[in-house]
Amino acid sequence: MTVFRLPDLGEGLTEAEILEWKVAVGDVVTVDQAVVEVETAKAAVEVPVPIAGVVTELCAQAGSVVSVGEPLIAVGVAENSETARYREEEQAGSGNVLVGYGTSTAHRSRRRARPTAPPPHGRVPRVISPMVRRLAKEHGIDVAALTPSGPGAIVLRKDVEEAIAAAARPPETVDEVRVPLTGVRRTMADRVSRSRREIPDATTWVDADATRLVKLKRNIRNTDPDARVGMLALFARICVAGLRRFPELNAHVDAERHEIVQVKGVHLGFAAQTDRGLVVPVVRDAHRLTLAELATELARLTDEARAGRLSPADLTGGTFTLNNYGVFGVDGSTPIINHPEAAMLGVGRVSEKPWIHKGKVRSRQVTQLSFTFDHRVCDGGVAGGFLRFVADCVEHPEALVTHL
Known part of the structure; x- marks a missing residue:
């Protein structure tokens, strides 16, 4: 058996770390075969063995550090001229270094090196x-x-x-864009923040078949194109009728006096998206307006909002808010109540869906309605009753005639 020691590393290097053994005990190696990869302070290199034979021992484990001259690998060999020359070099102190170390160039291993076994139980x-x-x-x-x-x-x-x-x-510079909260944006931010702090809200929702309501809108426009009646006006009309049946929702809470204040007139707010942010214009005395008048006022306030010409009076004093977020192509939402009001109706997009109609699955125009309410003002029975009334009017708009 011959022990091959870590040769002189050169450049003043005195030690190397064992990275990976390329052979295992029992493997046959040939002269100048790379048997191990080590890392020095300069680079990672492969170390060839100058003798041929069978590996009998690996003298260092992967991850350990071996100094120059320490045992590296033991090989069982038959004495020949090549082995004798190696022994002479070892005794005299080899001047060779790791890179390019070897005595021949054309030999390769007769057996494939076995891969190092993975650590047990997945440990690294x-x-x-x-x-x-x-x-x-x-x-x-x-x-x-x-x-x-x-x-x-x-x-x-x-x-x-x-x-x-x-x-x-x-450190990398982080680009930031800061948008000041001023004007309309600041007012809205303050209002929704106050709503979240002060109002214990709850939300309920229901899906409704709006096929007949869509047909009614189309028929009205065909009959009177100047009326400009759209889905927003129809839902506004439904809200006014619902608040007449459930007047406790047309209210607000006076926290200082611990009172619920019900308002007789319906001042209907509606959410309008503008370049300056979300605003809520208010239709005064909406309960006194016809459907066509409601449509006209909604259109006027929307145009004024987008042009930035709304006065403070146009944005205050609401008693109930309608939020038609369906125009953004979404189905549902949990609206934040417009402080200090007591409730808000949200309307999702009207889209074609499979629906059970007259005992059969048919394609119908369906919308999701959500209703957020102040739990101090009403309980789930009143909230559910209002939302069910709205859904019934959506599915059977002829019922609106009863509440005009």
């Missing part, structure tokens, strides 16, 4: 050489936080050097 070892650990300590690098790139989860010198370089780089 965190092995690191003393010189790499020392380098990390000098630069304040936590080696446990590094992702090892070496075989067997070994932290290499280059891993630490990359971490040192990353720490030296200046």
Whole structure:
């Protein structure tokens, strides 16, 4: 048996870390076959063995550090001229270094090297050489936080050097765009924040077949194109009728006096999206207007809002709000009550869906209605009654005639 020792590394290097064995005990090796990969302070290199035979022992484990002259691998060989020359070089002290070390160029292993077995039970070892650990300590690098790139989860010198370089780089500049909350945006932000702080709200919802309501809108426009009656006007008309049946919802809470204040007139607010943000114009005395008059007023206030010409009086004093978020192509929402009001109706998009109609599955125009209410003003029975009334009017709009 012949022991091959780690040869002179050159350039003043005195030790190397074992990265990966390329052979195992029992393998047949030939002269100049690479048997192990090591890492020095300069680079990772493969070490060839200058003798042929059968591997009898690997003298160091992967991840350990071996000094020049220490045993590296033991090979059982037959004495020949090649082996004798190796013994002479070993006794005299070889001047060869790791890179390019060897005695011949054309030989390869007669057997494939067996791969290193994976760690048991899926555990990944965190092995690191003393010189790499020392380098990390000098630069304040936590080696446990590094992702090892070496075989067997070994932290290499280059891993630490990359971490040192990353720490030296200046932090990236984060681009920010700051939009001041002023004017309408600030008013709305204050209002919804106050609503969330003060109002214990709850939301209930229901799907409704709006096929007849869509047909009614189309028939009205065909009959009187100047009326400009759209879905928003129809839902506004339904809300007014519902508040007549459930007047306790047309109210607000006076927290200082611990009173619920019911208002006789319906001042209907509606959400309008503008370039300046979301605003809620108010239709005064909506209960006194016809469907066509409601449509006209809604259109006027929408145009004024988008042009930025609404006065403070147009944006205050509402008793109930209608939010048609369906225009954005969404089905549902949980609206925030427009403080200090007590409730808000939300309307999702009207879209074609399969629906049971007269005992059969048919394609119908369906919308989702959501109703958010102040639980101090009413309970679930009143809220559910109002929402069911609205849904019934959507599905059977002829019922509106009863409540005009």
